[in-house]
Amino acid sequence: MGRLDRCVSLEDFRLLARRRLPKSVFEFVDGGAGQELTLRDNRAAFERMRLLPRVLTDVSRPDLTTTLWSKTYPTPLVISPMGSCALVRPGADIAIASAAAARGIPYTLSTMATTGIERMARAVQGPLWFQLYVLKDFEFNRRLVRQAEEFGYSALVVTVDLQTGGKREKDLRNGISIPLRPSLRHLVEGIAHPAWSLRLLRGGLPQFENVRGYLGDTSAGLTIAARVGGNLHAGFDWDDFRTIRDWWKGPLIVKGVLHPDDAVRLIAAGADGIWVSNHGGRQLDGAVASIDATGAIHAAVGGRAPVLIDSGVRTGMDVIKAKARGAAASAIGRAALFGAVMGQVGVERGLDILLEEIATGLKLSGVPGFQQVGPALIAPAG
């Protein structure tokens, strides 16, 4: 039995990644901000929820389809935007996007992706969304959005919870700073993980292709990532939001919303979707778990726009619980990236595990179709 066959849950992929990656790279992906209160609570909040299943409901053909903006997708999964993926394995973005495309799962390409908008669109046939980090330079923002439109990206995701970088203590301790200053520690870690090191040497250091040229900097490596980090638009406000809304004709989703009042105001300002997220516990430490924020947002939005969620989704049951709280689709970040440590086959196996778990979960909950999962499935606390 191969290593991949021995992985029966996404947690198994995480443990495999922990063995395969240098400690500082694994912790860069796995870790959260501050004391990791939010990181832990993202899991704990899912784990606290209990279900009240029904019986005799004919679940012989579980239906996983979900509809977003009058388009029906075969599954309720989305891939969260992630920058720096090539640090885990060269080509990781394309590996994840290809595995997702084969299953009709939308892949969200980050502004800080290590594959550019055009290269990704040429490599992958499936649904692609583009995620924008709003930078101070609006001409640059405009150019990225225009490029996403030109290359057929079908939704724009505007991330609003990165007013500045969260304090990632593990990264600080591990010397994972931007710009990266290679140290003896990194050399020792690299020697201890020769397969990872060889791949990186062959594939080259991560290139942030979308932001090449920003502020006239023609490098695409870690120096430009640092410049972008220093140029996040912390002054981003409602007027700026309306400007971006005017640029994009298709569905616009706002990612990083936790307060129901913001969700309501965003929809009034033209947002088509609300993506409940605390950035996987990587930004504001102490922020509410995404799953705990979802019910109130769903109620406040009142069906005017779909609600999506990420942060802590690791099992098919999490996706069902999120739907019971009102999330039409669940996005996964780390769960996909840990699969990519093993290349595209790893991501494929991880996604199939998740989809099988959703199908089994629906059957055992006595709900024939994902769309029918509602609040009645949640057992009252106590």
Ligand SMILES: Cc1cc2nc3c(=O)[nH]c(=O)nc-3n(C[C@H](O)[C@H](O)[C@H](O)COP(=O)(O)O)c2cc1C
């Ligand atoms: C390595 C890594 C890079 C990320 N980069 C981005 C990014 O570029 N843009 C963004 O909006 N969110 C980014 N995120 C946050 C994810 O989109 C998502 O909100 C988070 O990973 C969800 O939590 P989960 O990892 O528990 O599924 C990143 C997360 C990770 C782990």
